[in-house]
Amino acid sequence: MKSFHFLVLLSLALAFSFASAFDPSPLQDFCVAIPEPKNAVFVNGKFCKNPNLTVAEDFFFPGLNVPGNTGNRVGSNVTLVNVDKLFGLNTLGISLARLDFAPNDGLNPPHTHPRATEILVVVEGTLYFNIAKTNAVAFAGLSSQNPGVITIANAIFGPNPPINPDVLAKAFQLNNDEVVKLQKLFANA
Known part of the structure; x- marks a missing residue:
């Protein structure tokens, strides 16, 4: 009976050692989101435009080169580009933001993105930030087409x-x- 248990455990160990997990490949290279579902396919929370009707503008967002207004209570401005503003991001699992800070006293209030991780690139100047557990704080790339944001205060x-x-x-x-x-x-x- 001991040898039987040993063989069962050995079989299970071998079976689990060959298992793997991964995100499935997308069914198509892109799925430009459209607000009107007429003759469209529903994928990832959005309806997809007919791929034969896509144009370059579906993948372009103007204005990230324009500084945002930092004359507010916190001295910062966030220009978010997600699937709702750039329809070509649909199903790609990404979004991005431009963060502008007033010199010397601008800040981005403590926040979290419940559906994304964040990466930050400082283009000009020096930025001091704090990472508290899973939250990071300039251009930010987010690992979700709609990351959400919860401002703590x-x-x-x-x-x-x-x-x-x-x-x-x-x-x-x-x-x-x-x-x-x-x-x-x-x-x-």
Whole structure:
């Protein structure tokens, strides 16, 4: 009986050692998204344009060479290019963003992309950033055609209905007046 168990375990070990996992290959090279589903195929959350009708403009986004307005509360501007703005990105699993920062005091608030990883390239100047666990913070490439973004301060201090100020005061070691002030600041953000 011991030899039988040994053979079963050996067989399982060999079977699992030959297993492999991978992302499936796309069914086609590209799938330009279209808003109107007339005579289209539904792939990856978007309808696909007839490949014979694609044009170069389906893969072009103008304006990434234009600096964004950084005259706001945080001193930064994000120009996001995802599948909703560049239809040729559909099914490719990528998006990108241009980040502009005001000199000396611009910042990109702490955030996370729940459906993507992020890579950052600084084109000009020096950028100081912090990576907290899986979050990284200039051009960013994201591993999703629609990465989503959750800005931490807005999520904590700006939800409707608001989080109980007593809970936030205790969690962030603030007094209730500071929490109420922050909730008013982010209520309309």
